[in-house]
Amino acid sequence: MEITRENSGEMTATVKIAISPAEYTENVNKVLKDYQRKANVPGFRPGHVPFGMIKKMYGSAVFADEVNKLVSDALHNYIAEEKLDILGQPLPNMELTPLFDWKDEKEITFFFDLGLSPQFDMTLDDSIAIDYHVIKVNEELLDKYMVDIRQRYGTMSATEVAGEKDVLDGEFVELDTEGNILENGIANKSKLMIDTVKDEEIRKSLVGAKQGDVISYNPAKASGNASETASLLGITRDRAENLESDFRFTIQEITTMVPAELNEEFYNKVFPDEGITELKDFRERIRIESEKAxxxxxxxxxxxxxxxxxxxxxxxxxxxxxxxxxxxxxxxxxxxxxxxxxxxxxxxxxxxxxxxxxxxxxxxxxxxxxxxxxxxxxxxxxxxxxxxxxxxxxxxxxxxxxxxxxxxxxxxxxxxxxxxxxxxxxxxxxxxxxxxxxxxxxxxxxxxxxxxx
CATH class of the missing domain: 1.10.3120 (Trigger factor, domain 2)
Incomplete structure (x- = not known):
């Protein structure tokens, strides 16, 4: 096998690979003989199909596979041995590569184009200054975090009228196209968090609801999420994806989150063993954690x-x-x-x-x-x-x-x-x-x- 390289530009080169019949014929014949042993051709016993027939049937494909393997390995090894730093992958140069007939069993030549990586100087030290933006939590944002963390550590309590962030306990019953309860339809008791409802119109209809109220709507439309709908109705996700029915939702209980009180007990729950006793110290601690985040x-x-x-x-x-x-x-x-x-x-x-x-x-x-x-x-x-x-x-x-x-x-x-x-x-x-x-x-x-x- 002969492999040569010639620069075709400042940052490109072309590699020529010439392989002789002796380098590919043995492997091609070996594969074809294996085909001959396994071939099942009508009129011939297994393993007795003439080699010439096998070669005619499969020779072109086997030749292409074996030569491609040989050339690919040779090119890969050449790039590694020559320590060539290339960009992307070698590309076949079809203009330079001559046509050939596998039956001729003569020397075959392939050409590949290479893109060469550029050489560049690289330094990394404190002579290089780069902007780094440190996000500071202002009082307005800190107030929002305080509301969120008080909600997170709050307690659930029953309430009479549903607010935007309340939870509705009730029963969902599937309806038919005329608004009547569907026989053998879906029925499930579940909790609905109002602020998870994506559809604004449906969400507004739930705010202000009271215990015993009955609201009909499409849960799939309301959530816009098949997994959430499946969980709410106690069905599979696949079924939820194709669900178009309205449901009657009867509200049995309404609970709201009562925010945690601002006291030492709350401060200690959030930051155990830090001995925070004052609100200003707690707020500063929240600010520090938020900025870290x-x-x-x-x-x-x-x-x-x-x-x-x-x-x-x-x-x-x-x-x-x-x-x-x-x-x-x-x-x-x-x-x-x-x-x-x-x-x-x-x-x-x-x-x-x-x-x-x-x-x-x-x-x-x-x-x-x-x-x-x-x-x-x-x-x-x-x-x-x-x-x-x-x-x-x-x-x-x-x-x-x-x-x-x-x-x-x-x-x-x-x-x-x-x-x-x-x-x-x-x-x-x-x-x-x-x-x-x-x-x-x-x-x-x-x-x-x-x-x-």
Whole structure:
């Protein structure tokens, strides 16, 4: 086998692979003989079909498969041995590759185009300043959080008239098209939280209701969610998806959430063993926790700024013509050439950032251990498991679930791994550059973040 490479541009090259009959004939004949042993052709005993007939029936397909394997492996090994840093994948050059007939058993030549990765300088230190927006919780937002947490720690109490956030206990009975109770229809006692009703008109009809009131409406329309409808009516999700009936809802009890009182007992429930006795100290503690919760949002926007800054500091040129061709050919018609022209700058920026990420991963030895991937999957099945006293049985089941996930859901696993790498890269950049901290209200942060997306 002869493999040569010739530069076709500043950042592109063409690889020529020439294979002789001796390199592919043996494998082709071996596969065809295996077909001969297994072939079941009318008029011949199994295993006795003439080889010439087998070759005529399957030779073209077998030849194509075996030669493709041989060429693919050779190209892959060549790129690895030559330590070529390429973009995307090699593309067949059909203009240079001559037509051939598999029956001729002569030397075959293939040509492949490569896009070569650009070389660029990369520094990451405190000489680089990047904006980092610190979200501050103002008094108005803090008041909202205080209402929410008092509701969360409140107690349920019976009330006479339903408010917007109250819970209605009652019985649902399915109706026919004329508004009468449907024989053998759905009937179920359930709790309805008014603020979960998506349909505004139906929600307004429930506010102000009293015990004993009867309200007819379509639960599927009200929720707009098949799973919520199924839970409310005690039916399967599949049945809920096709449900069109109205239901008669008879209200049997109304309960409302009475917010927790602002006292030391409440403060201690929320923040045990911290000895908070004053409202002002409690509010400040809530403010601190709320601002911590916004760190992920700040980090997300920070990475947008970091991408812009590092791309600016590490200019690089891509082999644009090759990249456009690769994007079109590798996406099975999902990307059209005319659409790509409009959006190419975005694709190019994404590719350049990926090159910077790969450089950071290599230069700083960033790794994601297998155990961490598995632990992340376990978090999805049982949040908080790390701090739980797990039994041997539960631990074993969790391990089995995680292993099954990793073995069968490859696309999701790839996304998890990418996310874990991104988290590490974000932490690395934050630790190396100078953070230009800017205090900002949550409202202004939302506006700023929207501008970046």
């Amino acid at each position: 916004f760190t992920a949002d700040s980090d997300h926007l920070f990475m947008h700024h970091a991408q812009e800054k590092l791309l600016e500091l590490a200019p690089m040129q891509l082999p644009d013509a090759f990249m456009k061709r690769w994007l079109v050919e590798s996406n099975d018609g999902k990307i059209k050439a005319e659409d790509l022209e409009k959006d190419y700058d975005k694709y190019a920026a994404s590719m350049k950032w990926q090159l910077i990420e790969n450089r950071l991963i290599k230069d700083f030895n960033i790794e994601v251990p297998d155990d961490e991937i598995k632990d992340y999957v376990k978090d999805r099945y049982l949040p908080g498991w790390r701090t739980m006293p797990l039994t041997d049985d539960l631990s074993s089941r969790l391990e089995t679930l995680a292993n099954s996930f990793l073995e069968t859901r490859h696309d999701e696993v790839r996304r998890i791994i990418d996310g874990l790498f991104e988290t590490r890269i974000s932490a690395l950049i934050k630790s190396k550059v100078k953070l230009h901290e800017i205090e900002i209200s949550y409202e202004d942060f939302v506006k700023l973040d929207a501008e970046k997306h």
